[in-house]
Amino acid sequence: xxxxxxxxxxxxxxxxxxxxxxxxxxxxxxxxxxxxxxxxxxxxxxxxxxxxxxxxxxxxxxxxxxxxxxxxxxxxxxxxxxxxxxxxxxxxxxxxxxxxxxxxxxxxxxxxxxxxxxxxxxxxxxxxxxxxxxxxxxxxxxxxxxxxxxxxxxxxxxxxxxxxxxxxxxxxxxxxxxxxxxxxxxxxxxxxxxxxxxxxxxxxxxxxxxxxxxxxx
Amino acid sequence: xxxxxxxxxxxxxxxxxxxxxxxxxxxxxxxxxxxxxxxxxxxxxxxxxxxxxxxxxxxxxxxxxxxxxxxxxxxxxxxxxxxxxxxxxxxxxxxxxxxxxxxxxxxxxxxxxxxxxxxxxxxxxx
Numbered sequence: 001x002x003x004x005x006x007x008x009x010x011x012x013x014x015x016x017x018x019x020x021x022x023x024x025x026x027x028x029x030x031x032x033x034x035x036x037x038x039x040x041x042x043x044x045x046x047x048x049x050x051x052x053x054x055x056x057x058x059x060x061x062x063x064x065x066x067x068x069x070x071x072x073x074x075x076x077x078x079x080x081x082x083x084x085x086x087x088x089x090x091x092x093x094x095x096x097x098x099x100x101x102x103x104x105x106x107x108x109x110x111x112x113x114x115x116x117x118x119x120x121x122x123x124x125x126x127x128x129x130x131x132x133x134x135x136x137x138x139x140x141x142x143x144x145x146x147x148x149x150x151x152x153x154x155x156x157x158x159x160x161x162x163x164x165x166x167x168x169x170x171x172x173x174x175x176x177x178x179x180x181x182x183x184x185x186x187x188x189x190x191x192x193x194x195x196x197x198x199x200x201x202x203x204x205x206x207x208x209x210x211x212x213x214x215x216x217x
Numbered sequence: 218x219x220x221x222x223x224x225x226x227x228x229x230x231x232x233x234x235x236x237x238x239x240x241x242x243x244x245x246x247x248x249x250x251x252x253x254x255x256x257x258x259x260x261x262x263x264x265x266x267x268x269x270x271x272x273x274x275x276x277x278x279x280x281x282x283x284x285x286x287x288x289x290x291x292x293x294x295x296x297x298x299x300x301x302x303x304x305x306x307x308x309x310x311x312x313x314x315x316x317x318x319x320x321x322x323x324x325x326x327x328x329x330x331x332x333x334x335x336x337x338x339x340x341x342x343x
Contacts, residue, residue, distance in 0.1 A: 144319045147301045153331055154266045154294040159256060161266075162328055169324040172316065205252035212258055 002178060007031040007040060021053050028055050035138065035178030141175045142187035144168035148194035156201030164193035241277045245270035265290060265335045289343060290334045297327070 004021055005014030008030035016024075031040040032049065043049060146168045153161030167190030175183035245251040256264040268287035275283040276291075285292060304315045317323065337343070 143305075146319060146324075147298065147305055150294065150298050150301060150327075154288075154290065154298070155269050156266060159264050159266075159335065162331055165324055165328055165331075168319060169321045172319040173321050176316075201255065202252055204255045205258075208255050208258045209253050 002034055005033045006043075007033070018049075018052060021049070024053065025056050026053050036176065139180050142171055142184045143191070144171045144187065145190045145194050148198070149190065152194050152197035152201070156197050160193060160197045160200070164190045164197065167193060237277065240270065240273045244274050246274070262339050263335075265331050265338075267338075286343075290331075290338075293330065 002018065003015035004018070005012060006016065006021070006024065006026065007013075008027060014033075026043055028042070028044050030043045032043050032046055033040045043053060043055070145164060149161055149164035149168055151161075152164060153159070167186050170186035171183045171190065174180075174186055243251075251270055254264055254267050256262065257267055266288070269291060272284040272287035272291050275281075275287060301318060304311070304318045308315045
């Protein structure tokens, strides 16, 4: 299942499925990220979302205006920071309340906001680090079992090894598309085709030979 | 190296040594205890791997021409197998190589070659 992260007006949310995205009210300036993308892209730029998500008619200036006074209204915090006060408090107003905890904390830790820069630059505000860097690491690609698949194909006299090769291809293509669970499943299915081909090749062979000699005699 | 990996590698090497010994000293063409192709027995048609055992016996004795006569596809199959074994083994060192070798286009070419070989050898009896 493809998972998406959304960043709208500096508020990050995710992971979400496509279904959940459809039910969200997004503006055209919201950023989206899924595994496989180099960086955040605008919702309008991601082809697979075209026609899927409902875009609201630009209330963009509003949240920006709302956000700016908040940051500027607390110069006290900034002064505290400069004097060597608590950077934690300074970063507080920049962390939106409804940001998910797992996603939110690393964002604050990853970017040392509030230390030297009293007011966060708008770019940083809208572009936190990608979820993968802050959240769970990219899982390892499951084994493709290609060695066994080819071995089964050319040695086992059961042409089912070809199926295992096809599943090996599914593992890599799904993994690159970010479908880690699907890759895992394809890897497992491919492994069973390998094992099945090898065992069937060894076990069926004497049985079939025996039946044949019996039938001929 | 984890214990599991060490055990798997040892097991593979033991099986490989045993297999090479068996295929060197006994000829599959004359000894009955080698597994026979199920597909050939059932359908009368050769599978892509038919003749591999005799070809390996011939190869181990240095008879390349005979090996090719038994199963010409081994000429592609065995090097390919080595390439994939290396790609798997050195996966952390050359991740790009592994990805390219397991990519869909490369695998499609391999599957097509196997299928083509399967059909051609039955049409022309090679």
